[in-house]
Amino acid sequence: MAQSVTVADLVKNTHLSVFWGREYLDRPITTSDISRPGLELTGYFNYYPAKRIQIFGITETSFAKGMSDEELKEVMTKMCQPETPAFVISTQLEPPEQLVAAAKKAHIPILGSKLTTSRILSNMTTYLEAKLAERKSIHGVLVEVYGLGVLITGDSGIGKSETALELVKRGHRLIADDRVEVYQQDEQTLIGQAPKILNHLLEIRGIGIIDVMNLFGAGAVRSQSKVDLIVHLDQWNKDTKYDRLGTDRETTRIFDVDLKKLTIPVKPGRNLAIIIETAAMNFRARSMGYDATKVFDENLNELIKENATKNDKEQKYQKQEEEQNKQDISKDANKDPE
Template identity: 80%
Template sequence: MAYNVTVADLVENTHLDIFYGKEYLDRPITTSDISRPGLELTGYFNYYPSKRIQLLGITETSYAKGMDSDELFDVMKRMCLPETPAFVISTQLDPPDELIRAAKNQHIPVLGSKLTTSRVLSNMTNYLEGKLAERKSIHGVLIDVYGLGVLMTGDSGIGKSETALELVKRGHRLIADDRVEVYQQDEQTLIGQSPMILRHLLEIRGIGIIDVMNLFGAGAVRSQTKVDLIVHLENWSDDTPYDRLGNGDETRRIFDVDVQRISIPVKTGRNLAIIIEAAAMNYRAKKMGYDATKVFDNNLNNLIKENSGDNKH
């Protein structure tokens, strides 16, 4: 699953100007790759990626100025194919007249930006990669706890939403309840967000659906966050061996990223909100190089050595 993206979305989210084609901004964009059509200006079209946004910077427009007008118009007509989403001119440059004429024939928008080619390329790529990335829907609740994205999972009725409400009351921020849409931003980063229909909403059994932003303010919600830690809530069982020292290395693979996963048993009287806060702070401490489990092991080893030395005497 991925979002559908149009040229209008790109214009709005990357702040592009419109030279031509305001009425044709509904054209779809199907790839996040951006093309810099340099070789095409010389007439080489063997590998022309026509489905990409075509970005022209100082180099391309300078070369175009030195071309014969009829020759340039012929090249632009070959570049303006029905599947080409749009042309973007960077660095506040004016588009060649031949490009505007060719684009009009195929109803292709011609856009512009004040930013340099590198900047506008980066902005468009980041936006399109996020929107066009494959998405996975995960049953759970995503909360920003001390700046860390904590994904709570577990069976229905285990208390995920109630715990999220307590965390929001304690100053943390809700991203998604019940269904979390996750996509891979890069080789090491997962981003989670809420479906539009559920944004800022939290379902509490016995009360119903509440609007977190309306009740607690804009500071109680976020639109998206990284998924740093998975906390799995499960019913307490005396027969289940739970991690008591914190030296477990359980992970869950989502797309190509392994996310640390801890299991917390749910039992009457346990304050899950405080436990999850502690889990988040402990995760951050480990990332900063401090591991309480290693400190305990070192203390234990030192104590054993001391006792062994006393016994020899």
């Protein structure tokens, strides 16, 4: 489920200034797409995206200056639709008087920025895409380990939070405990963060809720992180076959992104924090092109090849000895008796 965003949120998080309409900043923004109304200034409104924020740069304001007063009034009135969230004027330009008049009449705020059109367009798009993206809530713990976002999953009570606490004590950072809100940033990237009510908090059975930032410092937490790897904690079962060589390529799909998944059996005596640290380092090594499993396979194949060559040589030598023995026997049989 996507979060709701208002014009006030946009102003606060993209450092815009309010030229007019501060009392109307509660207007909702429903799309991350932003429009540069070039065709609309020529009078073409067949496909006017009224739900988008409308941004005016040097090109749009220069074109508007060449229009007659009546033409500009008509165009600006058409652009000020009830669902239009706001107008943004870039590069510290003055908005056209006709736009100000039409916006006041429709109660649409006009915002300004000293940044160029391309820069403010990028900033607003990045912020709105993150805030308006569809979100999925996942039961688990998200920890940043050696710069990698590791999502720890498993049944309730298996030790996810305790493992996260040990990782924090070892210098890694907590992002979210119990519930992780995940959204897709692009085609290959998932971002995870904690619900606002659980931010920086960790639940340890027998102790209760602890504030990780308060106990371990600001360096022990992060507000959000990319999700790179899933580590699933599974209660040890002697009848279950677990991957021992690292040849399994299990993945989990969240939205449109496939994530590598490791299943770690849990039983008394296993240090899960160290195992997860090692899993993260091994994942990074593989992403950089080094695969220990591949090296093992190559070494094994080389050993098999060497043994096969050795056996061939031994068999060849044995055959030569047998042939030589036959020849010796034959010579002895053909000797004249004295």
